[in-house]
Amino acid sequence: MRSVLAEADPALAYTTIATVLDRLHSKGRVLREKSGGAWVYRAARTREAALAGEVARMMRRAETSPEPLLVAFLDEVEASDPTALDQLEALIRARRQTS
Amino acid sequence: MRSVLAEADPALAYTTIATVLDRLHSKGRVLREKSGGAWVYRAARTREAALAGEVARMMRRAETSPEPLLVAFLDEVEASDPTALDQLEALIRARRQTS
DNA sequence: TGATGCCTACGACAATGCGTCGTAGGATCA
DNA sequence: TGATCCTACGACGCATTGTCGTAGGCATCA
Incomplete structure (x- = not known):
């Protein structure tokens, strides 16, 4: 808790951190x-998992195919890290092996 | 605008829709x-693009590899639509062809 | 054993966002 | 020209968020 304060902003009051963590906890975020x-305290989900969950909800809600979402995702992945596409493909393949 | 009202909830007041759209516009969302x-009015970005942008920001900010995000993404994709993995792989391949 | 210090529980307050609407007045069209 | 539609703007209640203070429990140490 002290450590959270140090990592966040040591200038904040101790109770500020306590309140924030308490509220996050009551919402199930930590x-x-x-x-x-x-x-x-520790995070309930990683940032990545939260975002991926968002993606999933969107896919489930789409009446149409999930393709536009996948395409948009690939666009961004490719743009921000060109090697990530290979990585992604490898992960898909690996997943197929084990299931 | 009338049509937005109809699609949203016809029971709402006309000005409710007007206000919401106005506020979205001033934030650049439409x-x-x-x-x-x-x-x-029309959307400034599709839902998909917005989410994908989020993905990109996260990838760029990650000091480490993008792998955790990719893994989380695959988990969710697979869980919510098992056929989407194949689709995703096909899209990656297609992308490699054309670039 | 009493003082000191760390921690929690709880409340507070201002700022902001959101959903909802009404009124006033300008633009459009039959 | 009059009825209808639309915009601009303000308002209200409620929830959330960032920030903190106070009260009190529990442990540690001289």
Whole structure:
């Protein structure tokens, strides 16, 4: 908790961090467990998982095919890291092997 | 505009739609142009493009490899539409052909 | 054992965003 | 020219967010 404060902005009041974490916890965005009287917090989902979940919700809601979304995704992936496409293809293949 | 109202919820007041569109426009989320005294609105970006942009920002900001994001993405894609993986692979291949 | 310090629970307050609408007045069209 | 449609703007209630303070519990240490 002290450490969260240090990482965020040490100029903020301690209770500010406490309040924010508390609210995030009540919304299920972070998990916490007791450790000697004090709570220890950790993220409930990674940023990546949250974003991917967003993608999935969109796919499920689309009446049409998921293709436009996939295409848009590939566009961006390719643009920001050209090698990532190969990586993606490799991951797909690997996934097929094991399932 | 009348049509937006109809598609959204015809029970809402006309001015509700007007206000919402106006606010979206001032935030750049929709574009508009005059057509005989009335504004005609259209989305500035598709939902897909917006989400994909989010993906891109995340990839660019990641100090490490983009792999966790790709993995999370595949997990979700696979879970919500099992055939989409094949589709995705085909799209990657097609992309390689043309570039 | 009492003081010190860290932690939590809870409340507060201002700023902002959002959904909803009404009114006033300009533009359009039969 | 009058009825109809549209825009601009303000308003209101509610929820969220960033920020903090106070009160009180629990442990540690001189």
